[in-house]
Every structure is written in C-alpha cells, then in structure tokens.
Amino acid sequence: MKFGFQINLDVKDRPCIVVGGGDEATEKTNRLLEAGARVTVISPTLSEELKVLAASARVLHRGRRFKASDVDGGIWLVINTVLTDDVLSRDLYNLAKQKGFLLCSTDQPEYSTFTMPALVARGPLRIAISTSGVSPALAKRLREDLEPLFDERFEVFLEWLDAYRAHLQSTEPHIEKRQQLLRDAVAKVKLHAKIEFPKVEKKAEQKGM
Structure with missing residues (x-):
C-alpha cells in the first residue's frame, strides 16, 4: 500500500483537462474552476451543469472521446472520470508517464499519478x-x-477570524503576542464526534473474506 504526500496544488491559470461528462466530471470541474484553473472538458455528452458552464465559456468543451493529441501544448493536469474504459485509463497513464502531466483516474489509483x-x-x-x-x-x-x-454559522466564524487576523497584523507589532491572541480566539473550538463501523478481524487473523 502506498501512502501519498499530501499537498495543495496551485492550479491558477493552469491548463487542465477533465475526461468525462457525468456527475463526477461536474464535481471535479467545479473544484478546478474554484481553484482558478483553465478547464477543458472532453466528452461526447455533458451533464446539465456542464452544459451551462460550456455555454457561458467558463470551460472549453470538446464533444468527442479523448485523443492523445489533447495533452499536447503544455497540459498540466488531467482528471479521468470514465470508470468503464480500462484501455483509456491505461493509455492516459502511459501518456502521463511520457509527457509528465499529473493524472488522476477516479477510483483507479493504479492508473493515477495522484489521487484526489x-x-x-x-x-x-x-x-x-x-x-x-x-x-x-x-x-x-x-x-x-x-x-x-x-454550517453557515461556522462560515461566519471563519470570516470573523480572517478579519480579526488582519486587524492584529496591522495593530499588534509583537509576533508572539499576536500568535497568542489568535490561539486564544480558537481555544474554545471543539469537535465532538463518534464513529461506528463493523467489527472485523485483524489482518493476521483473517482466513478468508
């Protein structure tokens, strides 16, 4: 089992491709747009939301299947949301290795260079x-x-924290005191959670599934 190295990528103004036009492609496209990427969606069909994004020129739509030439010209990242085409996933993975772009194939970590x-x-x-x-x-x-x-109340709290931090940066010259005030501001934040899951045997004790 491989454990990835968690980072946040700056994709602002980077050319990115989403392969597929369904719900998964819609979600990934929105995440890329939110991060400022330049997105091309490649699929013969689109969800209603992707149709709106294409019609408003927020994404570029190529209404066909993916072609190898689509990654020419400095494509930086590709997200493949097509789950039913192993040949496509394998070909994309080989292209990613050859050309050096980042690739995520949904639910197919064996055909990905990163996972989301x-x-x-x-x-x-x-x-x-x-x-x-x-x-x-x-x-x-x-x-x-x-x-x-x-919820929305927590978002209001985050907005207050942002404003409070900006206020302290302009009014409190001492870094240590400023950091302490910011720690005090979140000291009462608590996350109370309980998780339930099926009881299973340890791996060494498993005799069969």
Missing part, C-alpha cells in the same frame, strides 16, 4: 479525507457525515 481526497468545504475551510486508495467509498461516506457539522 474527498473534500469537506465551507468558506475557506478545506478538510481532505483520503484512505490512500483503500476505499474511496469510505472517504466519501466520512465526508457526508462531516459536512453538516460545518
């Missing part, structure tokens, strides 16, 4: 959840349970 964690997003808050490819379904399930905890 499930993401809890509220205002500027980002909580990434990864199982290192063991179970994307579990990562999604955890995200669904965590999302309701961070």
